[in-house]
Ligand SMILES: Cc1cc2nc3c(=O)[nH]c(=O)nc-3n(C[C@H](O)[C@H](O)[C@H](O)COP(=O)(O)OP(=O)(O)OC[C@H]3O[C@@H](n4cnc5c(N)ncnc54)[C@H](O)[C@@H]3O)c2cc1C
Ligand SMILES: Cc1cc2nc3c(=O)[nH]c(=O)nc-3n(C[C@H](O)[C@H](O)[C@H](O)COP(=O)(O)O)c2cc1C
């Protein structure tokens with residue numbers, strides 16, 4: 122399939138209804154793994170993505186964590202980037218116009234240290250061209266203040282969600298942390314707070330130790346685990362949350378193939394995000410979409426919606 | 435800057451623990467010395483990530499990678515056979531600038547930092563620059579590619595244990611040459627690749643002697659293309675940039691940085707990242 126300008130847009134069978142959005146594909150690029158789209162534009166047709174979730178963005182610029190920021194682990198990696206970003210104003214002025222050219226749905230991932238900051242960020246994006254929605258990162262394991270703290274308390278998670286909802290007309294997706302005792306409690310709180318969608322999961326907190334230097338490898342000491350290593354853990358959490366809330370769920374965690382994506386859809390996710398897989402295959406989002414169509418053919422699904430929750434019946 | 439597949443022509447040990455892989459690519463493939471490839475070593479997802487490797491040299495329709503078989507990834511790479519394909523991204527990163535305004539170049543390599551100097555030595559000598567390679571290692575056995583560098587100019591060798599050549603590091607060797615008046619620093623440029631302590635010492639030397647220097651830095655990389663912010667270092671803020679240090683990516687703004695640019699202290703002092711961070715209020 123091609124659009125009016127002759128650009129490939131992918132098969133109509135991949136069209137996905139995700140809450141308020143109709144997307145060309147159920148495969149979105151996950152936050153922090155796709156920058157603001159520039160780097161990967163040379164490798165794949167951005168307009169074929171279901172959407173791009175940007176790097177976590179805060180009010181002021183952030184330098185991020187002390188290196189080393191990344192270490193490879195079995196079938197996974199730990200990162201402690203510390204939400205390095207140029208700040209919301211620069212993102213709006215210098216980054217988002219680039220993505221807007223491609224017509225790809227953009228969801229801006231936001232990070233704040235208070236509910237008021239989340240609200241200010243949400244309000245600032247209201248009406249910005251090309252922005253389809255926001256994703257509240259209440260789950261970053263690598264920053265001291267805010268972030269994950271909000272994701273670990275049902276009361277705070279709800280407050281942050283409400284604050285953002287009040288501040289913007291944009292659909293609000295809330296991204297959950299797996300580093301909690303009961304993820305369904307947080308999911309319910311976020312739904313009660315008015316979230317339009319829930320995405321999960323962010324990375325699992327982890328550590329690696331350098332035996333020779335006799336200290337943790339990462340500058341931040343601990344980091345967030347991503348990649349295939351977390352896939353079964355994330356899948357189970359998606360299953361739990363999708364069985365609890367009425368709002369659509371977006372599955373994230375270690376997806377590297379069409380079959381992986383299909384598993385998250387069957388567990389109840391309406392769409393998925395792909396993060397780490399891109400570092401290995403920069404065309405991952407498009408390849409996985411094509412593979413998913415092959416999975417649909419093989420397993421006898423006519424459209425994406427038929428797959429959603431198929432393992433729950 | 436694309437994802438490519440080349441066919442392995444040859445993959446064999448050239449020295450103890452060190453392999454050379456020669457890969458056939460379309461004749462349109464070109465690179466500049468100092469650039470690297472991000473190489474997939476396995477078809478599976480364990481080990482997960484690609485491995486950054488400098489392009490050691492390229493001729494029409496092929497290039498060479500020279501790598502030390504260290505960990506699991508390099509071991510897997512060393513098992514690939516001729517006829518198999520190699521999946522890589524690149525060429526990536528900023529190359530060494532080929533300075534022709536000064537007639538002499540010192541190419542300083544330590545350990546596994548020597549391979550990219552091979553293509554660089556060739557490119558500089560083709561431009562009529564007088565090349566001196568200064569190669570260091572802990573012992574005689576660690577010295578890499580001496581025979582391959584020889585045709586492009588002079589060779590200075592340093593070993594920590596003094597088993598051959600100058601007794602000491604490559605940087606101390608260069609310092610001694612400059613100090614004894616045997617070289618002409620004011621006509622020279624330094625190019626280097628090697629471990630962090632070597633680069634740091636060389637940066638200091640280059641600034642003290644007022645010699646332009648270009649240093650290739652190794653940081654662990656995930657994406658290799660600038661998207662993940664794993665591989666960053668701090669660059670001094672220049673005049674007009676309000677003097678604030680900037681976070682730069684080794685894979686895009688590097689791996690080659692100019693002498694005087696990098697804030698080495700930032701590798702060990704968290705305060706550089708905290709003090710300068712404008713935390714949201
Ligand atoms: C720009 C650049 C160019 C390089 N060029 C060469 C070259 O020409 N020849 C060569 O032998 N080596 C080179 N290296 C180092 C090479 O990437 C590592 O030796 C290799 O990644 C080790 O992989 P492994 O699985 O064998 O080791 P392991 O130690 O098992 O690797 C574990 C993880 O650490 C990372 N890692 C380990 N050592 C290094 C290192 N020195 N630098 C960056 N990441 C590392 C790996 O990529 C991997 O993610 C270069 C590195 C960079 C950044
Ligand atoms: C290098 C890196 C940076 C990340 N940065 C962010 C971020 O800024 N905001 C966020 O919400 N999640 C961030 N994440 C989490 C991912 O979006 C995703 O939730 C997680 O990596 C699990 O998915 P994966 O296994 O497909 O990577 C980051 C992950 C990685 C690996």
Ligand code: FES
Nearest residue numbers: 658660662663685
């Ligand atoms: S390795 Fe991802 S930004 Fe450099």
